[in-house]
């Protein structure tokens with residue numbers, strides 16, 4: 334019997350540098366906090382979906398820290414959509430009727446990894462010959478394609494970083510918490526034009542975890558006070574487009590996942606009160622305004638310039654400060670985005686609270702490509 | 713096994729080098745749906761799923777149009793910057809990624825629609841662990 338699923342406990346650790354802690358310790362910290370918030374213990378957990386791109390068997394390593402109960406653990410590697418994939422798997426498994434209480438964890442330890450992307454193993458290093466495969470270059474190319482189509486400028490892209498860094502000054506969990514005026518963003522070290530250093534998310538260590546529960550169990554345990562309903566959990570890969578596989582496409586899969594999510598939830602974009610989307614690089618946030626249907630095609634720049642996506646605007650985007658400010662521990666990001674939405678829906682977001690928020694959307698997209706969209710609601 | 717050859721080797725699967733050492737581009741086109749690929753041995757068509765026997769090899773045009781590009785200022789150790797990383801739609805397909813050389817580094821230099829040509833040259837002097845040299849493609853501005 335298919336039934337609704339709920340997040341009853343969720344936590345993200347403060348993202349940052351933890352060179353002396355193991356990925357399992359980071360994941361365990363997030364998991365324990367999520368369990369405590371849900372008011373359950375590891376003995377209530379019937380299955381674990383966990384993910385990390387740089388640590389194998391992360392779920393088992395976490396349970397070795399917090400309780401080896403012998404339950405099913407499935408580890409996921411799905412680039413930047415890994416954490417959201419874990420929640421997607423939890424909702425699917427619960428709706429199938431197999432489990433009532435599932436733990437989801439995403440962990441990444443990235444200190445010292447440096448700029449991601451680049452030289453693919455082969456006969457000779459290809460960086461600088463086959464253009465650049467670094468993430469700033471790949472996303473910069475996607476941004477320049479969007480600029481040619483929409484009229485977006487370098488300054489527009491920089492303004493996204495100004496907005497998100499401003500939001501982060503109100504988020505104690507953000508890694509980067511300082512105002513960055515437009516000239517500071519535009520004059521920062523150029524990594525790959527049109528992206529300066531302040532327009533790129535930072536590699537950090539981090540973990541986030543969520544306890545997902547069936548409606549039946551939420552009612553049985555009397556947890557509806559804290560439960561946030563997952564109204565949609567949707568994923569998509571990249572549909573073929575004419576420049577495949579030369580150009581990575583983050584637009585197509587995001588559009589597909591969003592369309593499915595709106596249909597699942599039975600809501601329109603106008604019903605969404607706030608969004609946490611995948612701003613791994615500043616330029617792509619504007620692309621995702623259009624991909625997620627927050628505005629019409631070609632209207633993304635206007636949405637930004639009109640301040641519609643600022644806190645206080647019609648649809649605040651990345652009130653947390655986004656990946657640009659929180660940092661981006663790949664597998665943890667998907668659940669961390671949900672953590673932010675849950676804070677707003679519960680009215681716990683403090684200074685940056687989006688007033689009256691009832692329905693929020695989260696989005697992540699990993700190159701390769703995999704996009705995930707969730708729609709959350711507090712009754 | 714011999715490990716070195718006199719002739720340079722193709723750095724990528726969309727480059728072929730003949731017995732005389734002359735390089736050329738090669739690509740595949742799906743006879744069912746028309747999709748093109750910078751490759752020589754795909755298993756099937758990524759657009760329509762037609763199997764390999766539906767894919768035909770062809771020699772793409774040596775000129776094309778810049779679709780998107782960025783000016784790379786921070787690279788990996790040992791990689792000289794700046795350089796332009798470019799996505800180019802060859803006339804008639806396919807799309808190819810590469811480095812645009814002999815160009816300036818201003819916004820105008822990376823505008824969509826700029827005409828470029830493909831040239832072949834050594835792969836920046838890089839050799840594999842057996843000392844083999846490679847031939848790679850480079851984009852250059854097409855002067856009017």
Ligand SMILES: [Zn+2]
Nearest residue numbers: 742745757760
């Ligand atoms: Zn085909």
